[in-house]
Amino acid sequence: MSTQSAPDLKTPVPRGPLPILPQMRPTRMAEITIDGKSVSVAEDSTLLEAARSLGIDTPTLCFLESLTPVNVCRICVVEVEGSRTLVPACSRRVEPGMVVKTDSERVRLSRRLVLELLASSVDVSTAPQFQEHMRRYGARPERFGEATPPATAGQRDAAQTGHHHPPETSAVTVAQPVKIDNDLYVRDYGKCILCYKCVEACGVDAQNTFAIAVAGRGFEARISTEYNVPLTDSACVYCGNCIGVCPTGALMFRSEYEMRQAGTWDESKQTRTDTICPYCGVGCTLTVHVQDEKIVKVTSPLDQEITEGHLCIKGRFGWEWVNQKE
Numbered sequence: 001m002s003t004q005s006a007p008d009l010k011t012p013v014p015r016g017p018l019p020i021l022p023q024m025r026p027t028r029m030a031e032i033t034i035d036g037k038s039v040s041v042a043e044d045s046t047l048l049e050a051a052r053s054l055g056i057d058t059p060t061l062c063f064l065e066s067l068t069p070v071n072v073c074r075i076c077v078v079e080v081e082g083s084r085t086l087v088p089a090c091s092r093r094v095e096p097g098m099v100v101k102t103d104s105e106r107v108r109l110s111r112r113l114v115l116e117l118l119a120s121s122v123d124v125s126t127a128p129q130f131q132e133h134m135r136r137y138g139a140r141p142e143r144f145g146e147a148t149p150p151a152t153a154g155q156r157d158a159a160q161t162g163h164h165h166p167p168e169t170s171a172v173t174v175a176q177p178v179k180i181d182n183d184l185y186v187r188d189y190g191k192c193i194l195c196y197k198c199v200e201a202c203g204v205d206a207q208n209t210f211a212i213a214v215a216g217r218g219f220e221a222r223i224s225t226e227y228n229v230p231l232t233d234s235a236c237v238y239c240g241n242c243i244g245v246c247p248t249g250a251l252m253f254r255s256e257y258e259m260r261q262a263g264t265w266d267e268s269k270q271t272r273t274d275t276i277c278p279y280c281g282v283g284c285t286l287t288v289h290v291q292d293e294k295i296v297k298v299t300s301p302l303d304q305e306i307t308e309g310h311l312c313i314k315g316r317f318g319w320e321w322v323n324q325k326e
Contacts, residue, residue: 032098047078047089047100056102059111059133061247062195063090066308067205070196075114075133078102086110112137120144123191126249126260130193176222181230184238184317186257191250192223198242198251199223206310211236223250240316244299244309253297255320266291274301279314282306286315295319 028043034051041050046069051058062073069091077086081099086107101107115134119141124130133139179187194214202212211234215224225234243251252260259265270291277284285304289297298319302309 030094030096030098032094032096032100034100035102041094043094043096045094047080047087047092047094047098048076050094051078051089051100051102058089058102059136060090061130061133061193062197064197064245064302066302066310067197067200067245070200072194072196073114073118075111077107077110079104079107108137112139115139116141116144118193122193122248123188124248126191126252127247129247179231180254180257182232182238182254184254184313185240185243186252186254187223187231188250188252188257189222191248193248193250194221194223195247197245197247201241201245201310206241207237207239209235209237209239212242238313238317239311240313241310244311244316255296259296265296270296277311277315279312279318284311284315286311288319294323 029040030043030045031038031040032050033039034047034054035056037054039050039054041053048058048060048063058076058078060073060076062071063069063076069088071088071091074086074088076089078089078092079101080087080092081101089102111133115130115137116139118124119130119134119139120143124134134141176189179189196214199213201207202209211231212223212225214221215228216222225231225236240253243253246252256265270289273288273290275286275288277286284307285301287299287301288295289299298311298316300307300309300311300315
């Protein structure tokens with residue numbers, strides 16, 4: 001039986017050829033015109049990015065830089081010369097020679113109508129950005145129905161136990177009681193505009209938990225857990241990333257919800273301080289919101305390179321012990 005001798009480490013081993021990195025392809029630029037101004041942007045850019053590069057404020061609701069565009073709210077639509085319909089700026093890629101109008105009367109009418117239809121169906125009282133859009137476009141949601149009525153005491157009790165029935169069809173298409181079935185956050189789908197942000201954050205864009213999805217069709221479409229079970233019986237891991245992306249307050253820290261119910265929530269008195277989460281070595285940035293010397297909630301900056309605004313259950317909810325006296 002022959003044995004193979006070990007290589008002599010004193011004898012230098014000839015080096016192989018050094019790897020050659022492929023040359024980076026030059027970025028192809030496209031020249032387009034937006035609101036009468038010419039701009040040159042990368043061909044893989046969206047119309048929204050191109051407009052923002054010119055300082056044009058294009059409103060969005062379902063769009064977030066860290067999530068995949070789903071094109072459902074249609075408030076960012078713009079007019080493209082030669083296109084039969086208005087196109088969503090958040091996902092439409094630029095093409096050389098495009099002529100785009102972001103503030104034409106046709107665009108303003110479409111945005112105003114979208115805002116009116118949404119605000120006539122849901123409670124937007126905790127959506128300051130939405131309210132600003134309504135003022136900007138002169139939206140009058142009262143044309144399409146009355147405001148969302150508050151949940152009755154019986155509905156609130158049913159929500160806390162997790163036993164409730166689907167809402168009856170009415171002018172208020174998504175009215176339903178507040179769901180309070182855990183100690184960390186509250187689901188008030190009477191404020192939900194079905195922007196899909198929470199679904200995307202719970203899915204492949206962030207958490208990959210898939211605890212929630214859109215159920216039902218038409219007027220009965222709603223965000224729901226599988227088989228509409230209480231959150232405590234679902235696949236939810238309570239990362240709270242759905243809260244971080246919700247634009248209307250349909251998903252809210254329980255601490256914030258209870259303070260709002262008591263009339264003590266006051267953002268003008270709150271301070272925000274960035275710090276590093278102490279629970280592990282990942283290094284997520286936390287923004288600590290403090291009111292009356294108490295932490296009331298924790299968020300994370302969207303431009304934070306490590307997590308892009310997303311956190312785990314410890315980072316988002318693991319601060320409550322600080323407020324305990326013992």
